[in-house]
Structures are given as structure tokens and as C-alpha cells.
Amino acid sequence: MAEGQPVRGFSAPRLIERKRDGVELAPGEIEAFLSRFLTGEVPDYQMAAMLMAVFFRGLSPNELERWTLALVQSGERWDFRRVTGPKVGKHSTGGVGDKVTLVLAPLVAAVGLKMPKVSGRGLGHTGGTLDKLASIPGFRTDLDRAAVERLLNDVGYALAGQSDSFVPLDRDLYALRDVTGTVESLPLVAASVMSKKIAEGLDAVVLDVKTGAGALLSDPERAEALARAMLGLAGRFGLRAEALMTRMDEPLGRAVGNALEVREAIETLAGRGPADVLEVAMALGSSLLVQTGAAPDDDAARARLRWVLEDGSALERFRLSVAGQGGDPAVVDDPGRLPRAPASAEARAPRAGRVRGLDAREVGRLVVALGGGRLRKTDAIDPSVGVVLEQKVGDEVETGGRLATVHAATPEAALGAAQRLAELYDIGPEPLKRPPLVLKRITG
Numbered sequence: 001m002a003e004g005q006p007v008r009g010f011s012a013p014r015l016i017e018r019k020r021d022g023v024e025l026a027p028g029e030i031e032a033f034l035s036r037f038l039t040g041e042v043p044d045y046q047m048a049a050m051l052m053a054v055f056f057r058g059l060s061p062n063e064l065e066r067w068t069l070a071l072v073q074s075g076e077r078w079d080f081r082r083v084t085g086p087k088v089g090k091h092s093t094g095g096v097g098d099k100v101t102l103v104l105a106p107l108v109a110a111v112g113l114k115m116p117k118v119s120g121r122g123l124g125h126t127g128g129t130l131d132k133l134a135s136i137p138g139f140r141t142d143l144d145r146a147a148v149e150r151l152l153n154d155v156g157y158a159l160a161g162q163s164d165s166f167v168p169l170d171r172d173l174y175a176l177r178d179v180t181g182t183v184e185s186l187p188l189v190a191a192s193v194m195s196k197k198i199a200e201g202l203d204a205v206v207l208d209v210k211t212g213a214g215a216l217l218s219d220p221e222r223a224e225a226l227a228r229a230m231l232g233l234a235g236r237f238g239l240r241a242e243a244l245m246t247r248m249d250e251p252l253g254r255a256v257g258n259a260l261e262v263r264e265a266i267e268t269l270a271g272r273g274p275a276d277v278l279e280v281a282m283a284l285g286s287s288l289l290v291q292t293g294a295a296p297d298d299d300a301a302r303a304r305l306r307w308v309l310e311d312g313s314a315l316e317r318f319r320l321s322v323a324g325q326g327g328d329p330a331v332v333d334d335p336g337r338l339p340r341a342p343a344s345a346e347a348r349a350p351r352a353g354r355v356r357g358l359d360a361r362e363v364g365r366l367v368v369a370l371g372g373g374r375l376r377k378t379d380a381i382d383p384s385v386g387v388v389l390e391q392k393v394g395d396e397v398e399t400g401g402r403l404a405t406v407h408a409a410t411p412e413a414a415l416g417a418a419q420r421l422a423e424l425y426d427i428g429p430e431p432l433k434r435p436p437l438v439l440k441r442i443t444g
Contacts, residue, residue, distance in 0.1 A: 010036070012046045019053040024060050034070045038169045044176060051173070051182040059187035064229070065236055067187070071195035074169035078116060078145050078201040083152045085114045086292035089200055090284055091193050092208040093226065094216045096364040097251035100208065101129045101159070102265035103273075103281040106317035108288055109156025110308035116148050117159050118166060118196045120174055121374070130161050131373075135259035135339055135383035139327035155320045162196075170195050178374065184216055190229040197239060204240040204291040206284045207231070211439070212249035214360020220245070224442070231444035242287050245440040246280055250358045250393050253277040257372045257386010257407065259338040266335055269315040276437055282306075283438045339384035341407035345414035347387075347421040349397040357426035358393060366417055366424075370408050382409060387421060394431045 015033050019025060025033075033050060036042040059067060080087050088108060092098055105115050119129035119141075133139050143151070143160040151158035162171035170192050177183050177192075197205045207230055210216065211223035227243035234241035253274040255264040267273040268281070286301035288294075295301035308314045315332065323329040331337045367373060371382035389404045391397050404421050408414035 012036070012042050012050075016046065016049045016053055019050060019057055022057050025063060027066065030063060030066045031070050034067070034074075034169055038074055038172065047173070047176060048180045048182075051177060051180055051185070051188065054188060055182045055185040058185075059191075061232070064187050064191060064233065068191040068195050068198070068233055068237075071167055071170045071173075071191060072199050075164075075166045075199065076145065077199045078148070078166075080114070080116065080149060080152060080201050083114055083149060085112050085156075086203045086294065087152075087201060088113045088115050088288045088292060089117060089197050089202045089205040090115070090208065090288070091197060091205065093189065093193070093210050093223075095210045095248040095252055096214040096360040096367075097253045097256045097261065098210075098248075099129075099132060099253065099255070099261040099265045099268075100277060100281050100284065102132065102262065102318070103268050103277060104284055105157040105159065106269060106314045106321065107281060107285050107305050107308060109317045110313040111289065111294065111304050113156070113288060113292065113294060114152045115157035116152060116200050116202075117157060118162055118200060119159055120162070129159065131381055131383070132258045132261050132265075133159060133325075133327075134381070135262055136322060136327040136331055137337065139322060140325050143325070151321070151324050155324050156317055157321060159321070159325070167195050167199050186217075186222065186226050186229055189216070189226055190233060194230050194233040194237070194239075197234070197241075198237045202239060204288060205234065205242075206287040206291070207241060207243040208280065208284055209243050209245050210248035211245055212247050212360065214251065214364060215248040218361075220439070224440070227442050231442065234444050240291055241444045242291060243442040243444075244283055244287065244438055245442065246283075247435060247437050247439055248360055251360045251363050251389060252280065254389045254392065255386065256363055256367050256389070257370075258381065258383040259340070260386040260388060260407065262331070262338055263335040266315070266318070266332055269309070269318055271309060278309075279437050287441075341382075341384040341386075341409060341414075343408050343411045343414040345406050345408070345411070345418035347403040347406065347418040347425075349391075349399060349401045349403050349425070349427060350422060351427055352397060352399045352401075353427040353429050354431040355391050355393050355395045355397060355425060356428045356430075356432045358389070359424055362424050363387065363389075363421070366420055370406070370413060370417055385409060387417070391425070393434060397427060 121128035141161040289301035370385040
């Protein structure tokens, strides 16, 4: 990437052209472009062009650091020195059926860690934690720093959305990336993720970098490159961090869809959830315990996490969180209080055999088409729609057997989605050997 010289006077088109042509933007130019976008002087269409230029040309290490710092400095940086206990964070690069934050946060809170978590909404075919939380009646995520500190002291964790004062520049870029085909840009993802982790005032963070058909980055080499870019930023900003590469070929868990995933998270905390959801949560949680010195090794960390799961204290933390953020805590004992779709239909197996594959990306797109995600940044979401997978990879099915149940707004939508979902199942005579969920651990 050629080294650039500052352009006299600000010119958005000229900076876009230079980035398009592979020129490294000079100190001050990235900051000027981003700050003017935040104030409205640079409109959405010019920012979209810059995002696409970055998508194709990338950012140099120095540009990436300056881009990330501009995001951090667009709002306040949290300081929780008055909160006792290690402050930890987690971020997932996005997947289908990924409700791990809803399980992990109460787990680590129950063993004494504090998690101030700023989450996002869905991007593309992947779901977002804020959209899931919004399906809980009354649950509020518009929290300021004082509210987050109160929840850290009272509950042990807080799940917030980005506000006008917390990394607002990233919030606006996040929404624009979702509708401009620039979601998968490695530097844009790295800057977005790490700006929030840096601004949260953490002692340690664990990054869940997913790879496979349903991941943001399906190619393992690109996923690892993203992990190393984020760890590099963590090092530049003095943040302890570790990344786990996890598999996202099929949906995580059985539920895909906002209210359905909240229900499954509650079941997992109650000891009745899918094994894969719990395994990812335990792996991430053990990383945080070891990084902060709360456990000497992975075995000891997992033992502590299993204890708070089995004695019910993790589930109680979830209940306290719902109540503390204005939601209806009765959903913990009665998930039927969550939104329920008026129509449903069953996907049936066209042949007998073993499930050999289920494309997570296409399942995610199907749920978006039902209304469970966004095609435009202004789209409203129906929290009740989604699918529950009765059969997953490795399971044996009979001809006409139930593969999944679709929950939709109308009978017609449910039937059409059920037919499409049945087509997504790869059913053959022999099962495929599944690799482990946690593929690689990368230390910063």
C-alpha cells in the first residue's frame, strides 16, 4: 500500500478515490472523514463508498489503529475501578443460533467476574444479541454508564446497546455496513469489535471467531487472520485477550430466531439445553477465568462453571438481570410469556438416512425472510418467528420424519419456509465425521 501525503483542505471524494486506488491515508485524514460522517457532513452514500473502498483495499496496520482509535474517541470510555472483581468481555463474530452471550454472562457473573457487555443487532444472516433481548417483555438495553455500574454491582453483568455517548461512530457504521455489502471486511470487523472492547474498560476479553458455512467468514484462514488482527489491536491498546476459533457449519443449538433463542438460553442455564451451546459457553468462560487468574487452568475453570450451573446460581443471575433491566423475570419460569408466532409448520424428511449437513447461512437467511432479521437498517423485526431444529448433523431420520418446526406470522409463510428448510437438509446413508466445536485457541 503506497504511503499517502495529506490533501490540503477536506475533500470526501478525493479521500475515497485515494483509498480506492490503494493509497495509505495520511495521519488525520481517516479521523477527519469519520468525524465528519458522525456530524452528518459526510453523507451515508459517501461513507458507503469509503466502506467499499476499504473492503477491497483494506487498511494498513497504522490506518487500522487510527480508525479504531477514532471509533473509541467518538464517545466516552468506561471506567469501573469502583466495581470489585475482574472486568471481562466477550465478542462473537456472528453466527446462526448463537445465543452464547445469554448463557456465558450469567455463568461468569456467578463465579465473581464482572461483564459490562455492549452488544449489537443482527448483521446479514447472523442474529444479534440486542434483537434477542428485545423479545423479553420490558427488557431495556438503553443503559448509560451509571446504570451499567449499578448492574455490575447488583447482578455481575450488564447487556447494553450502543448509545449516543458510547462509541456512537461504530453504531452508525455498523448499521450502514449491514446494508452495503461490507459486513465481511476484516479491518472493519476488527475495528468495530475492538473499539467497543477498548471503550468498555476491561481487564480481559475472549473473542469467539467463528468459521464455516454459517459464519461471517467461512474460510478458516480468513477467520484466523481476523482473530490475529483483533489480538494485534488488543496488544496495541494494552488489553489482555485470547481468541477461540469455533465451528459454525450448522446452526448452534436447535433454536434460530429471537424469542426462540432466549427460551433455549434459559433451558441451557437450567441444565436442559443443547450440548453444543453449553460447550462453547464453557470454553469461553474458562478462558476468562484463566486470563484473570480466577482459576489456575482450564480444568479448574470448567469445574467452577459447572458448579454454578448445577446449583442454579447462574440461572438466578439471569433472572436478576432481566429484572434489573426492566424485563419480566417471570419468563425464566414460564418461557411461554415470550412472544409466540401465530402459525407453524413442520419440515419433513424426503428420505431416510443420516443428516450429513445443514447449511447454517441458508437457515439464517430463511429466518431473516420470515421477519426475524433485517434486509434494510430500518426494518422492524418480528421477535416470534424462527425455526426449531429437531434433527441436526449425525441424527438418523426416517422418510417423512419431522426435521424441524417453523414458526411464522402466517400459515402460508410457515408452509413455504418449511418446504425450503427440508431442502436444506443433506441426508445420506452415512454420517459425516464432525470436527470439534473449538478448532483453535490463539493467544495474544
